[in-house]
Amino acid sequence: MTTDLQLKPRLVSRALLLRFVSIVGSSIGFYLPLSVVPLFAKQTGSDSGAGLATVALLLATVAAELVTPRLIARVGYRWALAVGLVLLGAPTAVLAFSSDVRVIVAVSVVRGIGFAIAIVAGGAVTALLIPADRRGEGLALVGIVGGIPSLLALPAGVWAAAHWGFTPVFVATTVATLLALLSVPGLPRHAATRREDGGHGVVAGLRNAVLTRPATVFAVAAAAVGVVVTFLPLATSDQPAWIAAGALLAQQAAATVARWFAGRVGDRHGPGRLLVPGVVLSAIGMAAIAYTATPAAVLGGAVVLGAGFGALQNATLVLMYARVPAGGESAVSAIWNAAYDLGMAAGALGAGLLIGSVGYAATFAVAAVVLLPALAVVRRDCRP
Template sequence: MTRLARSVPRMTTDLRTRPARTTLVTRALLLRFVSIVGSSIGFYLPLSVVPLFAAQAGSDGGAGTVALLLATVACELVTPRLIAVLGYRWALALGLFLLGAPALVLTVASSTWVIIAVSVVRGAGFAVSVVAGGALTAMLIPAERRGEGLALVGIVGGVPGMLALPAGVWAAAHWGYEPVFVVTAAATLLAMLSLPGLPSRTPVAATGDHHGVLAGLRNGLVMRPAVVFAASAGAAGVLVTFLPLATGPVWVVAAALLAQPAASTAARWVAGRLGDRFGPGRLLSYGLVLSAVGMAAIAVTGSAAAVVGGALVFGAGFGVLQNATQALMYARVPAGGAGAVSAIWNAAYDLGMAAGALGAGLAVASVGTPAAFVLTAVAMLPGLAVVRRDRRP
C-alpha cells in the first residue's frame, strides 16, 4: 500500500514535466500545402496530354516529354544558387509561374518547336518549384518529426498528382486540350496567392559554398542515400515504361499502376513514423529488399496476381526509400544545406528514372521484358553494400 501511494505522485510529476510534443502542422506548413498541390497538378495534369496533343498536331509526341525531363534535371542542380539570391518565396513564385503560365501558349500554337520550348520552360519551373519548395518545407518541419512531416508532404503532393495524371487524359478526350492547359495554368498561378505567408529568406549559411550542391556531391554522407534512392527510382522508371508492354489484359496494367503509387504513399507515412522513432537509416535495407522482391515478382508477366502483387510490394519498398533517404539526407546537413539536399534528391529521382528506362530499353531488345524486370531487381541489390558501408562509423 505504501509503494502504491508513493508511486502516484511520482507518476503525476513525470506526466507534468514531460515536454509537449512539437506541433507538426503549423499555419506556414498549411500554406505550403497549397503550393504543393498547385505544382503537383501543374506538372501531372498535362504530362500525358502533351504527347497526345503533339501527335494530333503532326508533331513528335515524345519530344516534349524528353525536353521537360532534361530541363528539370539541369535546373534542379542550379536552383540552390537561385534560392540564395532570391530567397524561398520569390524562387518558389518564379517556379510556379514558369510551370503554369507557358501552358497557355499551347492553346494558340502546336508546332513541334513551340511544344519543345514550352516543355523546357515548364521543366525549369518544375525544378525550381520542387527544389525551392522542398528546402522551404524542410525548414518548416520540426527536426524531431522530420520523417512524419515528409510523409505528410508526400501524401499532400502525391494524391493530387496520382489523380491529375489520368484526369488530364480523360478531360482532353471529353472536352479537348485547351481546358487542360487552362486549368494547368490556373492551378499553379492561383497557388501563388499562398506565398506571402511563407518565410522569405534562406538561412545565412545557405550562401556559403560549403553548403552548396557541389559540396553535397562530394559528401559521402549525403550521396550514399542518394545513390540508394536513385537505384530504386531507376526501377520505378522501368515499371512505368515497360509494364504496359509486358502484360496482356489492360485491367492488370491499370491495377498494377494504381497499386504501386498507392502502396508508396502508405509506406511513406509508415516509414516516416518509424524513422522518427528508430532512425531512417535502419529502414534503407528493408526498402531495397522489398523493391527488389516486388520487381522480381512482376517478371512473372503471365500471372495477374504476381504482377499486381509485385507492384504493390515494389511500391511499398519505394515509398520506404523515398521517405528514409530524404529524411536521412536532411539530417546530415545543417539548415543552410537544405536547398542542396533538395536538389540532389530530386535529381537522383529524375536521373534514376530516366537511366532505368533507358537501360531497360536496351535489355528488352536483347533478352525480353520479363528478363529485363529480373535484371532490374538484381541491379538494386548492390545498394545493400552501400547501406552497410553507410552504417560504419
C-alpha cells in the first residue's frame, strides 16, 4: 500500500541545499553588522550619522526591492543573486579603512541595494526549487535556515565589536557573504526574458488585488513587530534587562516555529485558513505586551505575537506565489519583502510619533487595535 509520505515529492534537493548556503551568507552579511554600523558611526562623534546609516540602509533596500525584478528579467536569477551578494558584502570592508560619516552612509546605501537584490532574486529561485504542493513546508524550512543565522548574528556582531573591535566584524561580514558566491553556479539556470518582467512584474502585481491583499495583511502585522522591536527595550527600561531581551528572543523563536507548523498545515488545508488566526494571535500578543509593567504579560505576549506573525509570514507568501503564473516569482518576492520592510518602518515611525503623547503602554494597545481592520481585508480576500 502506498503511503502519503511516498507520494510526496522530495523537498530537499541538491540545488536547495546550495541555495541554503546563499541564504545563510546573505543573512550573516545583513545582520552581523546591522547594529554595529550605528555604533561605529556614533563612536566617530556623529549621533545623527548613526541613525542616518540605518535609515539609508532600509530606504535603499525597499527602493531596490521594487526594481530588482527588472534586473532579473535582464540577467537572470543567478547573475542577479551574485550581484546582490557582492554589493552586500564587499563594501563592508571599506569601513575597516574609513570612519567618515559620508562613507558610512554610502556603504549602507550600497549594502541595502545588495541585500534587496539578494533576497528578491534568491526568494524567486527558492520558489522554483520547492515542489508546488509542499511550498508551505518548504518556505517554512527556508525561513528557519535564514532565521537562525540572523537571530545569532545580530547579537554576535555587537559582542564581537565590543571585545575585538569593529574591523573584525566588517572583515567577517565581507568574507562570509562573498564565500556564499561559491554556491551560486550550482543553482539551476533560468532564461530570463523581457516578457517575463513586463507580463507580471512589480507594477502589474501592485495593481492586482489578489497579491496586494495578502501583502497588506502581512505589512500590518510587520508594523506591530516594528513597534515591539524598536520600543520594547525602552518601555521596560525600569525592569531587569533580561525581560526585553527574553521577549525579543521569544518573539523571534515563536515566529520561526510557527512558520514551520503553518507551512505543514497550509499545505494540507490551504494557507488562506491561517490568515484569521494569524491576525487574531498578533493582536492578542500586542495587547498583552501593552501591560509593560508585568513581565509575564510581556513575555507571554511576545510568544503569542511571534506565533501569529510567523503564521502570517508563511501563509501570505505561499498565497502570493500560488496566485502568479510561472515567471512571476520575482515580483511576488519583491512585493512581499517590501511589505515586510515598509510595515516595520511604518510601525516604528508611527509609534515614535505617538509615544510622546500617550506613553508606551497605550501605544502598544493602539498597535493591537490597528491590527483588527486586517480581518476585513482577509474576509474580502476569501470571497469567491
